[in-house]
Amino acid sequence: MKIVKVLGGIITVLVCSFMGLMVSYRYAVRPMQIKCLRSALQMLETEIYYSLTPLPEALYGVGKRFENEIGRFFLYTSRLMTGKEMLTAQEAWEKSLNWLWENSFLTKSDIDILKNFGFNLGCSDREEQIKHFKLVQQQLLHQEGNAEKEREKNERMWRHMGFWSGLLIVIILS
Amino acid sequence: MxxxxxxxxxxxxxxxxxxxxxxxxxxxxxxxxxxxxxxxxxxxxxxxxxxxxxxxxxxxxxxxxxxxxxxxxxxxxxxxxxxxxxxxxxxxxxxxxxxxxxxxxxxxxxxxxxxxxxxxxxxxxxxxxxxxxxxxxxxxxxxxxISREVEGCADPVMPLIIDPVLNTVYHTLIISPPGCGKTTLLRDIVRQISNGIPSMGFKGVNVGLVDERSEIAACYNGVPQHDVGLRTDVLDRCPKAEGMYMLVRSMAPHVIATDELGRAEDIAAVEEVLNAGIKLITTVHGADLEDIKKRPVIEQLLKKTLFHRIIILSGTKAVGTVEDVVDGLKGRSLLKKVKRGGEDCKSFGRNYNRSGL
Incomplete structure (x- = not known):
């Protein structure tokens, strides 16, 4: 009987610690993903402004260079534009943003910024495009700062909180 | 093949x-x-x-x-x-x-x-x-x-514009109102002189094509979408005058073809081409010879009798009806000679219909 109790206690502590770690991971990853997104967009900007690469190829080229969700997001957008669907840049961008929203730790406000950016993607001349890129970079930089602050505040707390709360539950119940 | x-x-x-x-x-x-x-x-x-x-x-x-x-x-x-x-x-x-x-x-x-x-x-x-x-x-x-190739639409005029003895073509001007098959005709002429015409004993020659409006070869990403012949080099979207100079310098063509002559700087380029011993095939918008003489640039060219053959198209019966072919040097019609071959020679409208137009 005692063994069961001890085992149950250990499991409870482990599960709680794990949940805490998950939450703290979320806070740790978001700034990294925003940073990655920013450098990807920077590359896209270069492709557009200096090489005048058409969007599907530019998105593909950028996507290839990142082996994470951000890279896959770009590749997916490119595939939507060239594949059977033949979507316009706006439609493809929006569709793959939905995918990104489900598969990354970006928040709603990050996605909204990207969504607004997508409306103007590819449908104006070079100079105009650059303005939109500058704007989105600025907004994302701001988001990154916020995400960083939240990480500092919450990451460590959640990491420990999981373990301690698990322990608390075990103590109360026993 | x-x-x-x-x-x-x-x-x-x-x-x-x-x-x-x-x-x-x-x-x-x-x-x-x-x-x-x-x-x-x-x-x-x-x-x-x-x-x-x-x-x-x-x-x-x-x-x-x-x-x-x-x-x-x-x-x-x-x-x-x-x-x-x-x-x-x-x-x-x-x-x-x-x-x-x-x-x-x-x-x-x-x-x-x-x-x-x-x-x-x-x-x-x-x-x-x-x-x-x-x-x-x-x-x-x-x-x-919609762009359509009409292969063989230049057949009726080919015997008139090539010189089988020297294996070359005459300087040729095509006059036509818009939408009457001028570019289509030019494209087929280019294709035929580039590939060669075995039935007439004509061997293919190098052709340089200045395609300012991407209409003749219709390049997409620089690749001609229409068949313009085996020995044709295309300068896509290039201003005519500059393009002609470039071709003379770089590709040593035997014939230069271009669409819609009309600007003042074109004249100097045309003369440059002719002085380099290159044959020229070109087109101009207009209803007939009288009509284009009203345009100072073209008149200047005609005065110098640079063109040995002038083809006049109209769309009265069908698209691409050859109204007349004039010998630019002697100023008389050449069409009577071919008319013996039957009505087919006079118009390529029928060919058009056959190709589904």
Missing amino acids: ELISAQKAGGNFNKGMLDRRILEICSTPLRRILERLPASIINNFQELRLRQERPLCLRCVQDEFFVTIDGRVTRNPREAYFITKSDIEKIFLNLTRSSVYTLDEELRSGFITISGGHRVGFTGEAVLQNGRVKSLKNVTSINIR
Whole structure:
């Protein structure tokens, strides 16, 4: 009987610690993903402004260079534009943003910024495009700062909180 | 040989089906309508006119129809399908592959050549920079010009413009009103002299083609979409005068072909070409010889009797009726000589019909 109790206690502590770690991971990853997104967009900007690469190829080229969700997001957008669907840049961008929203730790406000950016993607001349890129970079930089602050505040707390709360539950119940 | 047949297969149409490459750029509602069009119309129309908030319009050789939402043709504009803003936007984005920034030059010139060689022209609101057109925005009208190759349409005139003894061609000028097959004829002449004509004992020669408006070879990403011959080098989207100089310097062509002469600087370039011993084949807009003499630039050229052969086209009976072929040096008609061969020699309209136009 005692063994069961001890085992149950250990499991409870482990599960709680794990949940805490998950939450703290979320806070740790978001700034990294925003940073990655920013450098990807920077590359896209270069492709557009200096090489005048058409969007599907530019998105593909950028996507290839990142082996994470951000890279896959770009590749997916490119595939939507060239594949059977033949979507316009706006439609493809929006569709793959939905995918990104489900598969990354970006928040709603990050996605909204990207969504607004997508409306103007590819449908104006070079100079105009650059303005939109500058704007989105600025907004994302701001988001990154916020995400960083939240990480500092919450990451460590959640990491420990999981373990301690698990322990608390075990103590109360026993 | 395989190369040629492959090119032919790429250039030709499925009868009764609109070119897939045109359907691909259309918005979904528009695509549905166009897919339902009767084959007789599809084989005949030349232009697809799309204007925002106005009826969908098809232009055939000398006729015009509106199209209803279920793909019927009608003459009553009220029954027609009205083009929506989203139709135009979608087509424009598909055309540019959502990369408007890559097409600054094309937007300034007002047209894009799509795969298959079809030309899409558009108008909208001009964006100015220092008083010059920089780009276009808010596009509201789109004109899709169906491009068709008519191989063999130059057959009736070929014997008149080649010199079998020296294995060369004469300097030739084609005069025609717009839409009467001038470019089509020029393209076939280029193809034939580039490939050679075995039946006339004519060996193919190097041809340099200055294609300022991407109409003759219809290059898409620099690759000719039409068959312009084995020995043809194409300078795409290049201003004529400059292009002619470039070709003389770089490609040593035997013949230079170009479309729509008319600017003052063209004359100097033409003379340069002629002095280099290169034969020239070119076209000009106009109804007949008298008509083009009113234009100072062309008159200057004619006065110098630079052209040995002048072909006059008209669209009175069918597209591409050869009205006359004039010997530029002696000023007399050459057509009587061929007329013996029958009516076929006089017009390539019948060939046109055979090819489904």
